[in-house]
Amino acid sequence: GWKTAYVVTDQFIAYTKSLSKYFVEHYANIGGKILLEDTYTNGDNDFSAQLARLQALEEKPEVIFISSYGSDIAFIIRTLREVGIDSPVVGGDSYDDPALHEALGERFGNDIYYVTHTFMSPEAHPDMPKFLELYRAMYGEDPDTAFVATGWDTIMLLAQATEIAGTTDGDAVARALESNEFNLLTGKLRYKSAEEGHEPDKAAAMVALEGGKPVFLGWRRPKNPPKP
Known part of the structure; x- marks a missing residue:
């Protein structure tokens, strides 16, 4: 694995700052070394x-973590690549953006990896074709990101829990949510106990960019993630 990293964090919103915080903490927990943490402001x-x-670093980082969003991700990656910095780039679900993929294109959209909610193809889930069919029937086009599946899964999660409980009673549904694993479009999900704050234990979709096109790598379930 990658033993050293460079981290740059967009300071504009809490999301990008918290994402870097968790990355740095978890990376250290698995034995990684942060060579430099830097900041950037969106726009x-x-x-x-x-x-x-x-x-100026004496050692070249084996991986670069960029926590930003929108066109600024493409701007930073292009800047790095244009001066010959070719370390793999990793990031979060803000990379799940067709405009970003287009901006990077075939030349710059390589050796980039990110985690997101799901991947919009049968590779990710056997029920994905049904979801896509229903989506096209309603909106007349394909969804362009995985974010659309999160709303569907909110309803399906409650539906599955209600079916398991055999009733719509709130306490019974809550017990079903707490004691079962759910196979959703956005990954397998189970909740930890009440004593652990019902933290979600959930798989995430790992995606690579190859020639500016997203490629599904599979589901990943982190071990011992940092506390929220």
Whole structure:
């Protein structure tokens, strides 16, 4: 695995800051070494200072974690690649964005890996074709990201729990949610006990960009993730 990392965090919203926080903590827990943590503000369109600090490192990072969103992810990756920095790039579900994939294109959209909610093909789940058929019937087009499946799964989760409980009684449904695993479009999910705060224990979809096109790598369920 990748033993050293460079981390750059977009400071504009809490999401990108918390994502980097969890990455840094978990990476250290599995024996990784952070060579440098740096920051960026969404919309700056200037990565020269961060680039200089990265290039000044005595050791080249084996992986780069970029926690940002929108067009700024593409801007940072293109900046790195144009000066010959070819370390793999990893990130979160903000990379699940067709506009980002298009902006990176065939030239820059390689050796990039991210986790998201699901992958919109039968590879991810046998019920995906049914979902896509229903989506097309309602909206007249294919969904462009995995985020659309989260709303579907919210309803299906309650439906499955109600079916297991055999009643719509709230306490019974809650017990069903607490004591079962659910196979959803967005991954297998179970909840921890009440004593553990009912933290969700959930699989995530791992996706790679190859030539600017997303490729499903499979489901991953993290072991010992940091506490929220």
